[in-house]
Amino acid sequence: MKENSFWGETLPLSFADDTDKPLSDRTAPLPYDPASSLQSALDTAAEQGQTSREAVLSILRRHLGSGNASVRYQFEKRRVSGIDAARALARQADDMVCALADLAASKHESPASSPQESLCLCATGGYGAGLLAPFSDIDILFLIPGDPSAAMTARIEFILYALWDLGLRVGHATRSIAECVRDADTDLTIRTALLDLRFLHGDRTLARNLRCALGADLQNDRLCEFVMGKIGEREQRHRRFGDNPYMVEPNIKEGRGGLRDLQTLNWMGRAALGCAVSTPDRNGAPAEAPQTPSFASFGLLTEREAHRARRSWDFLWTVRLHLHYITGRAEERLTFDVQPVIGGRMGYATHGRQRGVERFMRHYFLTARDVMRLTSVLQPVVLMHLQDQTTGEPPKIVTGPEEFQTIAGRICPIEPVTFASQPREMFRLLDCGRRHDLPLHPIAMQQIIRNERHAVALRDDPETAKIFLDLLCEPSADETKAVPFWLPILNETGLLGRLLPDWSRVVGQMQFDSYHIYTVDEHIVEAVRMMGQIEAGRMADEIPLAYTLASDLRSRRALYVAVLLHDIGKGRGGDHSEIGADLALTICPQLGLDPEETDTVSWLVLHHLLLSQTAFTRDIDDPRTILDLADTIQSPERLRLLLLLTIADMRAVSPKVWNAWKATLLRELFSRVAEVLEGGLAATERDSRVNHARDLARDGLTGTLPESSIDRFLDLGYPSYWLGFDTDTQMRHARMVHDSDRYRSPVTVEAFPIPERGVTELTVLCADHPGLFSQIAGALAVAGASIVDARIHTLSDGMALDTFWVQDGEGCSFEEPHQLGRLNHLVEQALSGRLDIRKGIEDASHHSTSRRMRAIHVPPRVVIDNTASDRHTVIEVNGRDRPGLLHDITSTLSSQSLQISSAHITTYGMRAVDVFYVRDLLGLKITDPIRLARLRETLLASLTSPPVPAPAK
Secondary structure (H helix, E strand, C coil), X not given: CCEECXXXXXXXXXXXXXXXXXXXXXXXXXXXXXXXXXXXXXXXHHHCCCCCHHHHHHHHHHHHHHHHHHHHHHHHCCCCCHHHHHHHHHHHHHHHXXXXXXXXXXXXXXXXXXXXXXXXXXXEHHHHCCCCCCCCCEEEEEEECCCCXXXXXXXXXXXXXXXXXXXXXXXXXXXXXXHHHHHHHHCHHHHHHHHCXXXXXXXXXXXXXXXHHHHHHCCHHHHHHHHHHHHHHHHHHHHHHCCCCCECCCECCCCCCCHHHHHHHHHHHHHHXXXXXXXXXXXXXCCCCCCCCHHHHCCCCCHHHHHHHHHHHHHHHHHHHHHHHHHCCCCCECCCCCHHHHHHHCCCCCECCECHHHHHHHHHHHHHHHHHHHHHHHHHHHHHHHHXXXXXXCCCEEECCCCCEEECCEEECCCCCCCCCCCHHHHHHHHHHHHHXXXXXXXXXXXXXXXXXXXXXXXXXXXXXXXXXXXHHCCCCCCCCCCCCCHHHHHHHCHHHHHCCCHHHCCCCCCCCCCCCECHHHHHHHHHHHHHHHHCCCCCCCCCHHHHHHCCCCCHHHHHHHHHHCCCCCCCCCCHHHHHHHHHHHHHHHCCCCHXXXXXXXXXXXXXXXXXXXXXXXXXXXXXXXXXXXXXXXCHHHHHHHHHHHHHHHHHHCCCCCCHHHHHHHHHHHHHHHHHHCCCCCCXXXXXXXXXXXXHHHHHHECCECHHHHXXXXXXXXXXXXXXXXXXXXXXXXXXXXXXXXXXXXEEEEEEEEHHHCEEEEEEEEXXXXXXXHHHHHHHHHCCCEEEEEEEEECCCCEEXXXXXXXXXXXXXXXXXXXXXHHHHHHHHHHCCCCCHHHHHHHHHCCCCCHHHHCCCCCCEEEEXXXXXXXXXXXXXXXXXXCCHHHHHHHHHHHCCEEEEEEEEEEECCEEEEEEEXXXXXXXXXXXXXXXXXXXXXXXXXXHCCCCCCCCC
């Protein structure tokens, strides 16, 4: 089943929890009337003389428990909506407060004739709006005529202490009407809370008078200050909780596109438009809360917009209630561990290749985008009304540029707006703003959002395609421009999905892993922005070569389109690179690209992971690796474009993905492939390079070591060693060998920080023996070090010279002397048999993966390849990352009588990808099918063995 939202997006499925039905169709009455049931129990207790505080609290506690349980049962059985459950919880709180207020009045009687003894209890904040989440505070205003008497204070304290004894979280204030008005003038939070004022109990006149006083006070300048203050408060909140609504663990209350944004629209609309705060008073009972969201009934939205607003409101409240019930606290962050649970409870099941949790989260992100669009639609009306009310004059309108107009320096369409009949005008408006460096007026955003569905007619329009490419390729790094980056506007308004229907399939799509922190569409938008930053000489300082390449682009338009389309094939099953490459063959001509550009874009999309996968999971010192890569790329221009696309793609995944070490590997790989493509020294012509490396080492060592030591060192290394390290590193190795011989040291360990690469190089010189790699890997795991690369060299005298490049938990190098000393000490202890590696790893496991990360499933996988290298069998191991994983894998390889020549370690969130180049004890590949099958089974067993559990607390 599919459904078209009023924004024009095609949703994969209607709300799984039936929230697409009218609320009345899903609302089942609770099995009893809570208020009458409570009053009946209290009356019975009074007749029996059980009127003590403890007896009354016992009745209230039972009523509260049974009421909460009933609401929860009805909600989790999907018999009531989230909104109705929240209202039921608020009504139950009303019952508690009113019953206690009656009891307090009877126990602390005061002269009835004294007006100074009047007391009015009002609900404020979210509770005043008539909605309560299971673990939210109830905010109560004790409204009094003046200074409270002793009897009045006793009544208030009786109510508060009883509510606290019931286990409720209570926010409270005791004020007079004058104090409320005064405090509202100085505190934006207090004024906001009082906007939701709702009478509960006592002197109703006080509540009416306060409401009138607040309405009279909130006029002209104060009204303007309030509305602009709420807008500023919202922007600050977005920055604090993540300005991007498409983070994969969103805050559903405070984040952008969350409940607080809808509440802000309520507050701004009610304040500026003078809408009622609550429904008319009913004698003898708490006032009814307004239908929410109240801005949907202001008459400023179309019927479809109002319906979508109500659905968004109900969906977010439903998610919030599930989140509170599952976590057992006032949790507002939708973390990985609760996402599958909530998705399952709301009925989102796996559909095809898309998991239920991904379908649920996509619905959440589409809802968050709807909330942002509602803000863009409603806020301009509020601000225009505010300007009319405060100045008494319409805003100044200036005709032009072109056939548009500007209001307060912002470009806007001329009335009457013709976007529905002439949809190309929407793109021309954006292009005019780009060329004249003008920001969009809120009215322009409003009208584009309301008319974006008409852009479907422009899919084969050459002029629109040209404008789109100009907007896409506009440099995005100039912060002095009014709109430095236009692609987010195209995406958020829905124009991009209308122009490219394949784009709408990745909008709001998440990947349930800890590697990608954005939805697919937001990741692509961020990648395009990164490409603009790289062009401007930013965001790639670790690989300055990128700036040189970006400054001389011959296929700039093709590169930007490739960045836009590189992940557009995700979510369809199969290899997203292949699917995206096929889609590019259709999309590129539609956008006006010529056949050569189309072929380039399709090739870049197909191979956009090629450089990163090779650099991080293959031995780039192996000539076969370079030759195979050069054979695939074939063109120096394509190599340059592919490097830039790779950098932009990686930088857009997460701030933690890109680091100096990965930049170093990419730079080395690029230079070696470029050398082959440009007709230089072939990768197989090694002899002269080996001799040249030896000559450089001799020149550098002359005068620092005895000639005999230099000659001995130069005879130790095989060709792969001389081609695998630079001269400075080889000179350090020579000194290690010299010191080892001089002092007859069985083990020599040296840790050398390389902060510009973001790694520490750890070199171990000792007698070679089976399991050496595993011992070192175990010691480094105990030290909290992550191995990112390793080279294993056996010298001609039988000694092992093993080099490991390691990082700390933050992806940086170890640099402090005590850190380096600990690394050396633990490795020496491990190799001498004085370190209990297994116990150390168990201790590290106690503080490893959090519960929210354990919710992410990482299937184990082992791939064995005998074609990727001429001299080695390449084994790729995929599994959940954990302390000691590399130790376990290498122990398994050692038990299978395999020698590790090099290892390449990469992590993608919780997924570890470890690649080993191995040979048997005779130095040959492993080719026997039976042995290969046994090796694969053994490795899978080492991956699936459960990590050591943490001790019970």
